[in-house]
Amino acid sequence: MKLAKNARFATVCLHAGQEPDPSTGAIITPIFQTSTYVQEELGKHKGFEYARTQNPTRAALEANLAAIEGGKAAFAFASGMSAVSAITSRLSSGDHVIVTDNTYGGTFRLFDKVLTRYGLQFSYVDTSRIEEVERAFTARTKLVFVETPTNPVLRLSDLAEIAALTHRKGAILAVDNTFASPCLQRPIALGADLVMHSTTKYLNGHSDSIGGVVIATRDEDIEWLRFIQNSAGAILSPFDSWLVLRGTKTLPLRMKQHTANGTALAQFLEKHPKVTKVIYPGLPSHPQYALAKKQMPNGCGGMLSFEVASLDVARQVLNRFKLMALAESLGGVETLVCHPASMTHASVPPERRAKIGLSDALIRISAGIEDIDDLIEDLEQALR
Numbered sequence: 001m002k003l004a005k006n007a008r009f010a011t012v013c014l015h016a017g018q019e020p021d022p023s024t025g026a027i028i029t030p031i032f033q034t035s036t037y038v039q040e041e042l043g044k045h046k047g048f049e050y051a052r053t054q055n056p057t058r059a060a061l062e063a064n065l066a067a068i069e070g071g072k073a074a075f076a077f078a079s080g081m082s083a084v085s086a087i088t089s090r091l092s093s094g095d096h097v098i099v100t101d102n103t104y105g106g107t108f109r110l111f112d113k114v115l116t117r118y119g120l121q122f123s124y125v126d127t128s129r130i131e132e133v134e135r136a137f138t139a140r141t142k143l144v145f146v147e148t149p150t151n152p153v154l155r156l157s158d159l160a161e162i163a164a165l166t167h168r169k170g171a172i173l174a175v176d177n178t179f180a181s182p183c184l185q186r187p188i189a190l191g192a193d194l195v196m197h198s199t200t201k202y203l204n205g206h207s208d209s210i211g212g213v214v215i216a217t218r219d220e221d222i223e224w225l226r227f228i229q230n231s232a233g234a235i236l237s238p239f240d241s242w243l244v245l246r247g248t249k250t251l252p253l254r255m256k257q258h259t260a261n262g263t264a265l266a267q268f269l270e271k272h273p274k275v276t277k278v279i280y281p282g283l284p285s286h287p288q289y290a291l292a293k294k295q296m297p298n299g300c301g302g303m304l305s306f307e308v309a310s311l312d313v314a315r316q317v318l319n320r321f322k323l324m325a326l327a328e329s330l331g332g333v334e335t336l337v338c339h340p341a342s343m344t345h346a347s348v349p350p351e352r353r354a355k356i357g358l359s360d361a362l363i364r365i366s367a368g369i370e371d372i373d374d375l376i377e378d379l380e381q382a383l384r
């Protein structure tokens with residue numbers, strides 16, 4: 001199995017980073033469930049010393065994810081949050097970060113409640129407006145952290161434009177690509193220096209693992225991330241690495257179905273009399289439909305949000321779903337619904353939620369890969 005240099009995306013997802021196991025020929029990378037490795041003699045080993053530092057299953061996943069995102073190296077962490085944490089560990093006290101004002105609630109919580117205690121400063125700006133990003137730069141700005149599409153109001157930021165500005169200002173750009181997946185959006189090709197994912201979501205895709213990854217392009221970031229992975233120790237376990245590696249094999253197939261179902265649900269909701277607003281970047285009614293077409297040419301995935309008349313109505317609808325499961329998380333094969341204001345974004349203060357358009361009557365759907373007719377029937381009966 002030799003992967004050609006010009007191998008296409010689906011082939012890269014399936015094969016990159018994986019060789020048949022040299023001792024048995026096993027086609028699937030084994031789960032190296034070990035804490036340490038026996039050394040032949042003092043100072044002589046096979047490149048593996050201790051499993052926090054190196055693990056062959058994790059290494060295979062990291063090579064796979066680096067190839068999928070088009071980066072130079074990848075580092076797998078115990079969760080999406082520890083991946084964000086690893087990125088910010090590049091900074092020093094006094095440094096300033098420009099952040100998309102609507103991020104996952106946990107990202108905001110880490111920045112606002114934890115990292116400010118270490119003297120880091122954050123400006124939360126609407127990164128869909130380049131002039132606001134430009135205005136937010138200070139002499140201490142080292143990092144621009146962009147989430148696009150955002151969780152849960154699905155606003156887009158123009159990554160090529162932000163990358164050019166960020167580099168002109170001497171900072172680096174990190175992109176949370178969790179909502180799109182590398183199948184639908186290529187931040188590195190657009191100029192990003194670092195890309196992160198909660199692998200919990202589309203990359204693993206089966207709602208059975210928590211994990212995160214940072215993909216890097218610059219040697220100094222790669223060196224630091226390797227160092228911090230070992231020093232802080234928030235590594236992805238061998239079993240979770242194996243699960244995500246299994247997940248990426250079907251990523252292109254799954255994303256096609258997530259996108260088809262997301263689009264169909266958004267179109268259905270847009271025509272429903274009880275729905276006051278539908279947010280899906282693949283709908284012509286989305287304010288950034290043109291950018292979506294340019295930046296996400298293969299489709300917009302399975303994440304959509306909609307509004308009903310009030311919190312009360314939202315509560316009734318959420319409690320009536322039969323097939324769709326009321327749960328946090330997203331990106332798995334089964335459809336999930338959630339109430340961001342009280343669930344995933346409860347750690348964001350109400351006034352900040354209002355500012356980004358996250359109302360109490362907003363419902364988020366992570367469209368799975370079920371038969372679309374069953375999903376529409378469930379949505380129809382819940383809204384009835």
Ligand code: P1T
Pocket residue numbers: 079080081082104106107147151176178179197198199200210211212328329330344
């Ligand atoms: O849950 P974890 O693997 O630590 O990933 C955090 C994270 C980071 N970035 C984005 C865009 C995310 O959506 C998340 C996690 N989000 C949810 C759990 C959720 O339901 O929105």
